[in-house]
Amino acid sequence: MNEIGLDSAGEGTAGRREAVLDVVLALLVEKGAAALTMTAVARRASCSKETLYKWFGDREGLLTETVRWQASKVRAGAYDRQHLDAGALRESLEGFAANWLTVISSETSVALNRIAIGQAETLGGIVLANGRFAIGERLKPLLLDARAAGLVAFDDAEEAFRTFFGLAGRDVQIRRLLGDRFAIDAAADARRAVDQFLALYGATKTPAMAG
Amino acid sequence: MNEIGLDSAGEGTAGRREAVLDVVLALLVEKGAAALTMTAVARRASCSKETLYKWFGDREGLLTETVRWQASKVRAGAYDRQHLDAGALRESLEGFAANWLTVISSETSVALNRIAIGQAETLGGIVLANGRFAIGERLKPLLLDARAAGLVAFDDAEEAFRTFFGLAGRDVQIRRLLGDRFAIDAAADARRAVDQFLALYGATKTPAMAG
DNA sequence: ACCGAACCGTAACGTACGGTACGGCGACGT
DNA sequence: ACGTCGCCGTACCGTACGTTACGGTTCGGT
Structure with missing residues (x-):
């Protein structure tokens, strides 16, 4: 039952x-x-x-700190911005999508999003800032660099990201939140999403629907 | 305060x-x-x-009936399956997307999904069946007819629908659920989603990413 | 006019939870 | 050695909610 141990490791109260x-x-x-x-x-x-x-003030403070704590654990490494050719772009995008899919499919993320949605007024903003918007801000530089390298074409990076978000996530998050436990192949889904995204925004192929 | 009136309209207990x-x-x-x-x-x-x-058994029964009641109100009309040319297909798809976006953006839908997510074990399945899966079953015949008419190309109607779902919904539902109140232009978003969907699956243009 | 069913308004009960107070105990500095 | 501090375990308090019970009232049927 005791999952912590009485400070025996000497890690103090840290x-x-x-x-x-x-x-x-x-x-x-x-x-x-x-x-x-x-x-x-x-x-x-x-x-x-x-x-x-004493430590967390009240129940809401405990929940808030928990959300922040989990967010700090999820941060994936930034992606290399050097040598951005078509292959590197594809690889980075697939990495983003696969990681994102894995995160939103995890039991921890689902449970945390559930409680944040239940208390949208207080916790929703935190989850949104550390989830949807954080990944957007991390992906946009990649998209902008790709555009500068002539690999993709779009007007609005935010809109391009939202499309990528939709292609990658599709119905996964809402189904998981509503209790649907179905198998996910994050790698395959990421590949498909990137294929579709590049089909829509890629500059090498027919640049359809860039606006 | 009295929002019902004491049965004065003679509608009985119906x-x-x-x-x-x-x-x-x-x-x-x-x-x-x-x-x-x-x-x-x-x-x-x-x-x-x-x-x-007496009427609903307990609190959970009341919630369950409420979810079903709302679901029965949301059902949109089936779309005409005659004369399925490119224009009619586009129109039907846009109608689906715009209606879906309007529903999931509504305060009622958000509130209901919130409580269903909070009780995913009991209410999640009902909302899922009447939401995500219901619209899937209503859209698939249209997609299959469109494929039969040579307007689109895909192997799996379910996968094609999921892509359409992602292109239409993108981050709207999760943001709304987490309390982000932002403006939505359902008609414009529907148009863009259909443009992108047809760019990916349309048979008239380059049939990219059909598998 | 009378009966019974359905229902309203409210009081009451049991429970569960957030939050607080208190006694005891081990650790640590002096 | 001893006082102090932080923390554990537990008991406690107030409140709010789900659920039940009850007296009074309306209304349709006979």
């Missing part, structure tokens, strides 16, 4: 907070948002509720 | 149940899922809690 946040994530995934009570967190984390409130 | 369900929807949209208590529903619907429990 890792304790994060251990608590991991307990929140684990409970969220295993039991769902309804079972996420302060008592359950305290018991699972082998800490007292008093400590929980 | 419309009373539906009136209660509309109250649930209104409360969901106005106050959010957290404020949806049985007491609030009873007060707003000018009925007693005892009646609520």
